[in-house]
Amino acid sequence: MRSYYSLLYLAALLWLSSCSPAPQEAAPGEIATDLYQTLQEQLITAEPGSVVEIPAGTFEFDRPLSLDGIPNVTIRGAGIDATVLSFRYQKTGAEGLRVTADSVTLEGFTILDTKGDAIKLQDCNGITIRNVKTSWRGGADESNGGYGLYPVSSRDVLIENCEASYASDAGIYVGQCTNVVVRNCYAHENVAGIEIENCTHAEVYSNRSEQNTGGILIFDLPELPAGNGRDCKVHDNDIIENNHANFAPEGNIVGIVPPGTGIILLAAKKVEVYNNRIIGHKTIGTAVASYYITENPWEDKNYDPYSYDIRIHGNTYERKRAMPDLSKDFGKMVNYLFPGKPQDILYDGIVDDTRSGSNPMNLCIDQPGSDLRFANVDAANDFEEVQQDVSAYTCAPKG
Structure with missing residues (x-):
């Protein structure tokens, strides 16, 4: 009989504990110190396979959370709009969440108003960011x-079903x-919606990038530990009306992007752009350029500044009826050469002189319709021989 009542008592305790109230939301301006300390302690003491749960609510933190070195940890909120971590009163650090650990999963929460980057993951092998x-x-x-969202110097990166807005870079x-997938995400009102930089083997698909300055950027830049990225596919994305004013800080490379840009391939190699809807841009639908176009010097002896092995096919282009942007040099160039006419x-036209042939950089364009606005602006020769006939670059995509 005693054992029977003991079991009832234990069951009651377990029921009560499961019904205990969730942590209360912080009042405006109140720092959720207890919750921060609890979460950070769990991240410090986590073991491989641990799940660190963040409850529903809106919480103010004044310092970053961090996970360092412990593999196979999941950080999980109650839902993308249910768990909100605000850093508007941040006093120390820059990021909202910083991770340096392998096989990490982040899911189901929002981070707002960080002093620096919202979420940075560095030197990680295996990253999943989902519903963030x-x-x-x-x-x-x-x-x-x-x-x-900022994974860097990592491998096997998956970003899916995420949303990002108002970043001053990307x-x-x-x-x-290496080995990157970005899919089913929504990027809006940033300088760059989605940027893939110095990466190898990347795929960007089924995303919506709209109302940014530039929709999707594939860049390869000098003076970085990992250079000469290659092999990227950009397909089946909605890249819509990226005409936002450029609000990047002075000196930032994305500061060159003119409002009204769909896609830029800068010093990109082996990139395929296909089946995208590139709609409503007032300057350029897709730009293919070498790093020379920036007029920035570099000292990296191993850097390859050219774009080549580029295939553009099967996309839908619809231009915005507007004057190309005049706030950036790139936009001024477009309007100077094609007054009042945004280009698809x-x-x-800057080529590597060591390559030969009529199409030395292997730029292949297979776009349906006769209304395509294409131009090789011959930038290496001060725009002396602008060519608008795309036939020299027409070739069917490889299967």
Whole structure:
């Protein structure tokens, strides 16, 4: 009989504990010190396979969370709009969440108003970011953090079903990584919606990038530990009306991007752009350029500044009826050469003199319809022989 009542008593305790109230939301301006300490202690003491749960609610933190070195940890909120971590009163650090650990999963929460990048993951092998949102509630401002989601120097990166807005560089940025997938995400009102930089083997598909300055950027830059990225597929994305004013801080490379840009391939190698809807841009639908177009010097002896092995096919282009942007040199160039006429595909025409043939950089364009606006602007020769006939670059995509 005693054992029977003991079991009832134990069951009652377990029921009561399961019904205990969730942590209360912080009042405006109140720092959720207890919750922060609890979460950070769990991240410090986590073991492989641990799940660190963040409850539902909106919580103010004044310092970053961090996970360092412990593999196979999941950080999980109650839902992308249910768990909100605000850093508007941040006093120390820059990121909202910083991770240096392998096989990490982040899912189901929002991070707002960080002093620097919202979420940075560095030197990780195996990253999954799912159903996560980042933003700055003050809107477009050069003082906002540079990146929303920011994996760098990592391998096997998956970003899916995420949202990023108002980053002063890129909402979703993946840099110096290998084996990258970005899919089913929504990037809006950033300088760059999605940026893949110095990466090898990347695929960007089924995303919506709209109302940024530039929709999707594939860049390869000098003076970085991992250079000469290659092999990227950009397909089946909605790249819509990326005409936002450029609010990047002075000196930032994305500061060159003119409002009204769909896609830029800068010093990109082996990139395929296909089946995208590139709609409503007032300057350029897709630009293909070498790093020389930036007129920035570099000292990296191993850097390859050219774009080549580029295939553009099967995309839908619909231009915005507007004057090309005049706030950036690139936009001024477009309007100077084509007054009042946004271009669908623009190629700087800068080639590697060591290559030969009529199409030495292997730029292949197979776009349906007769209304395509294409131009090779011959930038290496001060725009002396602008060519608008795309036939020299027409070739069927490889199967």
